[in-house]
Structure formats: structure tokens, C-alpha cells
Amino acid sequence: MALQPVARRSVPDEVFDQILDDVVSGEFTPGEALPSERRLAEVLGVSRPAVREALQRVAQAGLVEVRQGDSTTVRDYRRHASLDLLPRLLLPRGELDPSVARSILEARLLIGPRVARLAAERAGARLEARLLTAVAAIEADPDPVARQRHALVFWDHIVDGADSIVFRLMFNSLRAAYEPALGALATLMANEVDQVDVYRALAGRITGGDADGADRAAHDLLAPATDALLTAIRQLEELP
Amino acid sequence: MALQPVARRSVPDEVFDQILDDVVSGEFTPGEALPSERRLAEVLGVSRPAVREALQRVAQAGLVEVRQGDSTTVRDYRRHASLDLLPRLLLPRGELDPSVARSILEARLLIGPRVARLAAERAGARLEARLLTAVAAIEADPDPVARQRHALVFWDHIVDGADSIVFRLMFNSLRAAYEPALGALATLMANEVDQVDVYRALAGRITGGDADGADRAAHDLLAPATDALLTAIRQLEELP
DNA sequence: CAAAATCGACTGGTATGACCACTTGACCTC
DNA sequence: GAGGTCAAGTGGTCATACCAGTCGATTTTG
Incomplete structure (x- = not known):
């Protein structure tokens, strides 16, 4: 049995993966508002900065649009995401x-x-x-x-x-x-x-x-x- | 004179741009260690979470490698960056x-x-x-x-x-x-x-x-x- | 009555401070 | 020389407080 290195996953990485998967799988549809950072932090049992960090990365990947003062909305990844997806x-x-x-x-x-x-x-x-x-x-x-x-x-x-x-x-x-x-x-x-x-x-x-x-x-x-x-x-x- | 909307730039966005430009321009070379988050926050006159958020995004773009406990190092963007660059x-x-x-x-x-x-x-x-x-x-x-x-x-x-x-x-x-x-x-x-x-x-x-x-x-x-x-x-x- | 202004609730944005987890190099012991 | 310990410095996470912006409901004005 070959022992594999254990990769410790950071909290924002986990949050990033969850949100990304939910967008790609259609759980969240284009135009839909995501829960607020505060709400996500509560639901996921993590801190708000961790959620925020993950969301900024999801935005960078082209899957959501973040605007101050308004909910973060989901974008059509087929139109906005890059090959990184x-x-x-x-x-x-x-x-x-x-x-x-x-x-x-x-x-x-x-x-x-x-x-x-x-x-x-x-x-x-x-x-x-x-x-x-x-x-x-x-x-x-x-x-x-x-x-x-x-x-x-x-x-x-x-x-x-x-x-x-x-x-x-x-x-x-x-x-x-x-x-x-x-x-x-x-x-x-x-x-x-x-x-x-x-x-x-x-x-x-x-x-x-x-x-x-x-x-x-x-x-x-x-x-x-x-x-x-x-x-x-x-x-x-x-x-x- | 056409008045243009003023786009307010967030602090992590500014930090992200600076680091990205320094990597792409060769100011930071592959393998080189970036200053610590704390140092960057001090030098740039911003908070550490802002620096951290920017760095995680630079890492996602493939330009740096972030490892807990060690300095963040610069990657060769030609080998690791995506078309987003x-x-x-x-x-x-x-x-x-x-x-x-x-x-x-x-x-x-x-x-x-x-x-x-x-x-x-x-x-x-x-x-x-x-x-x-x-x-x-x-x-x-x-x-x-x-x-x-x-x-x-x-x-x-x-x-x-x-x-x-x-x-x-x-x-x-x-x-x-x-x-x-x-x-x-x-x-x-x-x-x-x-x-x-x-x-x-x-x-x-x-x-x-x-x-x-x-x-x-x-x-x-x-x-x-x-x-x-x-x-x-x-x-x-x-x-x- | 319609348009404009105000307000409150909620959103994202930012900072500070404290503490945790990990890496690395120096130093010590066997 | 190999292995262990330690300290310093790194990144990781959280709580708290406050700022800045958006939007819808309500009020005021013409």
C-alpha cells in the first residue's frame, strides 16, 4: 500500500470548492443571488473572512459577480468562465x-x-x-x-x-x-x-x-x- | 467632455494588480520569495487581510505558490498561468x-x-x-x-x-x-x-x-x- | 398623482488584534 | 552524522467593530 501525502485543505479552499460545484452543477442558476457572506459563514460554520476570500476567488473565476451593497449574483459560466474551469x-x-x-x-x-x-x-x-x-x-x-x-x-x-x-x-x-x-x-x-x-x-x-x-x-x-x-x-x- | 463613471477600486484589487504587474514585468523572478503578508501590509499601508485576499487570488492565477509556514514564492507564469493573464x-x-x-x-x-x-x-x-x-x-x-x-x-x-x-x-x-x-x-x-x-x-x-x-x-x-x-x-x- | 428625497435594513468592504498551524534553520544530544 | 528540540518567522483562522454602497419602502414636495 503506497502512502500518499495528506494535503491539508484550507477553509477558504473548501468553501471555494463547494460554491464552485454548486454553480457548475446548476444548484445555483445564472442571475440567482447567493446567500450573504454572513449567512454563508453561519451555514458553513466558518468565519466571514474565509467566505469572503472564497467568494472573491469564485468571482475571479468568472462564476459570480460581486457588487458592494448588493447580493452576489451567479453568472453563466459558459459565458464568463475561462479554461481554468x-x-x-x-x-x-x-x-x-x-x-x-x-x-x-x-x-x-x-x-x-x-x-x-x-x-x-x-x-x-x-x-x-x-x-x-x-x-x-x-x-x-x-x-x-x-x-x-x-x-x-x-x-x-x-x-x-x-x-x-x-x-x-x-x-x-x-x-x-x-x-x-x-x-x-x-x-x-x-x-x-x-x-x-x-x-x-x-x-x-x-x-x-x-x-x-x-x-x-x-x-x-x-x-x-x-x-x-x-x-x-x-x-x-x-x-x- | 464625456463624464465617465468612476469605478471604485477595492484595496485587494489594487494589491492584486501591483503584485501581478511586478511578477509579469520580471520585478519578481521565478523562485524568488515575496515579502511576508505582514511586511507587504506594512509597506503598502493596508491591512493584512487585504494582502492575504490579493495573494490568494494571485496564487489562483498561477503566478505564485503559497505554502503555510514558508514564504510565498513566485512561479514562472509562462508555465503555470492560464489564458486569464x-x-x-x-x-x-x-x-x-x-x-x-x-x-x-x-x-x-x-x-x-x-x-x-x-x-x-x-x-x-x-x-x-x-x-x-x-x-x-x-x-x-x-x-x-x-x-x-x-x-x-x-x-x-x-x-x-x-x-x-x-x-x-x-x-x-x-x-x-x-x-x-x-x-x-x-x-x-x-x-x-x-x-x-x-x-x-x-x-x-x-x-x-x-x-x-x-x-x-x-x-x-x-x-x-x-x-x-x-x-x-x-x-x-x-x-x- | 408623480417625482424626488429620506430612511432603514441589508449587503459587501476594511481594519485590528488575538491566536493557531506549519516550516525552517540553528543548536544540542547521542 | 543522524535525530530531536526550539525559536522565529511564515501563512491560516477567527471575532469584533466599523465603513461604504444598494435597494425598497415610506415620506415629502410640487
Whole structure:
């Protein structure tokens, strides 16, 4: 039995999670007023500063609007939240949401090849050592979850090489969504992280400055998982 | 002289802005320890809860790491921040950062056509009324800044129709970056928002369910601004 | 009677002070 | 050198008091 570090959760963190989950789950609907800070503190059995801290963070996440003198109201997170919300949407109650997973894989399939292309154009040979190290780490590790981690490192280098702050920050958010879901996604991703030769080919295209080749190789690497998930979703929908 | 509403800024907001700017500008470097909450409160002449609230928000934004018992340390925002940071990077000190603008336009050019394609496939005729209303609003408004706002509404509908939570949340973040920069970008975007016929054609392709046509029309609409900016950046780099 | 002003209740915003929980480095013991 | 203890400093939490703003009900004014 592997002992895990015990992460102590702060009071505002707990409050933040509760409010966030209630907004995302629809318990609180857009336009609705939340209970006052004082009331929430009473109901939750915590201090008002803790509630306040949590609420300011929920506001920063785009899920509520706080105005002095008036109740805090709920916003439509689909219109106001950022990609930071993705982890909550991907794993509500610890189970994978198929439409969110689909959406992530679709975006990945669009962005990955473009990022690979930009890395080939803008970084090329400078990425060689880091990419080959990451490929070797993928190859050396038999565990599919750990392979996914190494693959994220591989893509981290590529995104760096793409020299685009937007894709860099997007990657951060997508990785943050992905990491808690590595286990749930392991079956879907196993084929992908087993194709070490494709990773190596992609690395070669990028470091060789072959933008078209990199684009195609990234697509070849990423497409199967998206296809597999779409197929699985379709089969689920065909069940009676 | 137009009188503007005075937005009262809260103390934690001011503190948050200062710390964020100092991290993004490099005043505080990754790994470095920030002054303690008590010290910051003293130096800034505010209460410790205000500092604490601001710091927890800076931590949520991915720019610092807060651990009980130890100093708060600065993280590399390029590795840990999300797209929420984009407004700060696009307009540091009120002036457009060309490489960030380029990065945004590149991403837009990649994602826009795909989102248009998905909207054509998944929403089609259901978007007609809203898209035509937005096109009419663009056409009816002579002011280029206001036209950009209407264009954002136009794209908001398309992103809704794409039925992808990832692209939906991405759009929120990109819009948040874009909105404060509407004025600065007006010259670059003027040609684009003047092409009402192209907006109308794109709306037609989407509502007609023509995915390929929508993809192409979106590309035709979005590409010129990216090209113009790349040209302008190249010319800037060629100056002695 | 309608518009404007006032008022009270409630909301969020801010500060002070006290105390708790944790980390880290210095120092001591074996 | 390894392990334990301690003190100082860090962040975490709470209670209390008061300030600033919003909104609806009520009153006043024209």
C-alpha cells in the first residue's frame, strides 16, 4: 500500500470548492443571488473572512459577480468562465464527462499540429535534446499513466518552441484539466503513448525544421484517440 | 467632455494588480520569495487581510505558490498561468505588445475557421436569426470600435453553435483580452469589420450547414488582419 | 398623482488584534 | 552524522467593530 501525502485543505479552499460545484452543477442558476457572506459563514460554520476570500476567488473565476451593497449574483459560466474551469467540467464527481473529453480531444487535434508546425518553423534543432530526452522517457516507462506524464513534458517543450504566448497559456490550462484525469483517460490514451516511433518521428520533423511534416506527424499521433472517443460516444448513443 | 463613471477600486484589487504587474514585468523572478503578508501590509499601508485576499487570488492565477509556514514564492507564469493573464500581457502599461497581438491573431486564425466549421455542422439554421441580427448591427454602426464589439457578439453566437466547451471557454478568455484593446486594435481591424458582405457570407455558410464553406469564409475573413500585423512587425524589425 | 428625497435594513468592504498551524534553520544530544 | 528540540518567522483562522454602497419602502414636495 503506497502512502500518499495528506494535503491539508484550507477553509477558504473548501468553501471555494463547494460554491464552485454548486454553480457548475446548476444548484445555483445564472442571475440567482447567493446567500450573504454572513449567512454563508453561519451555514458553513466558518468565519466571514474565509467566505469572503472564497467568494472573491469564485468571482475571479468568472462564476459570480460581486457588487458592494448588493447580493452576489451567479453568472453563466459558459459565458464568463475561462479554461481554468475545465478540470471541474471534465471530472464532475470524479467521473469523466464524455462531451467535455470530446471537446478537449477535438481542440487538441486542432492545436497540436499547428503548434508542432510553429515549433518546426521557429525552434527546430534547438529542441532536439529536450525532445529526445522526453521520447526516451516515454519509451523507458512501462506504466501508461506515467507515459502520459512524459508525453505532456514532450508537448511542453514543443509548445515552448512554438513561440506563442497564447498557445503556451492554453497548454497550461489544458494540462491542468488533463492531469487529474490521467487515470480515467489511460485506456483511451494507451495506444497513443505506446507509439514511441511516432513520437520520435514527430521530434525528427520538428528538429529538422520540416513544418509540413511536423504538422502531419502530430495529426497522425493525435487523431486516433479523438476518433476512438467519438466512436465510443456514438456507440453509447446507439444503446437503447 | 464625456463624464465617465468612476469605478471604485477595492484595496485587494489594487494589491492584486501591483503584485501581478511586478511578477509579469520580471520585478519578481521565478523562485524568488515575496515579502511576508505582514511586511507587504506594512509597506503598502493596508491591512493584512487585504494582502492575504490579493495573494490568494494571485496564487489562483498561477503566478505564485503559497505554502503555510514558508514564504510565498513566485512561479514562472509562462508555465503555470492560464489564458486569464492575456489581458495583462497584451497591454502592458497601456501599449500593445506586438508579439502578444501576433500570437492572439495566429490563434484566432487557427480556431475561428474550425469553430465556424463546427457551428455549420452542429447548429446550422438554428443560428440564423442571431447571426443576421449581429451582421445587421455591424453594418448599422459606423464606429470601428463599436463594430468590433458587434463582431464579438457575432462570434459569440458561432462559438455557442460549435458545441464545444473548450472553444467556448477559450473564446471567453480571448474576448477578455481583446476587449480592453479594442481601441488599440481598431486600425488593424478596421478592414475586417468593414467587410459586412464577408460576415454575411460566413453567416450564410454556417446556417446553410456548409462546413467547408464556413471554414473557408472564416479564414478569408480573419486572415488579412493576421497578415497585416505580421507585415507590420516585419517592417518594424527591418528598421535600423 | 408623480417625482424626488429620506430612511432603514441589508449587503459587501476594511481594519485590528488575538491566536493557531506549519516550516525552517540553528543548536544540542547521542 | 543522524535525530530531536526550539525559536522565529511564515501563512491560516477567527471575532469584533466599523465603513461604504444598494435597494425598497415610506415620506415629502410640487
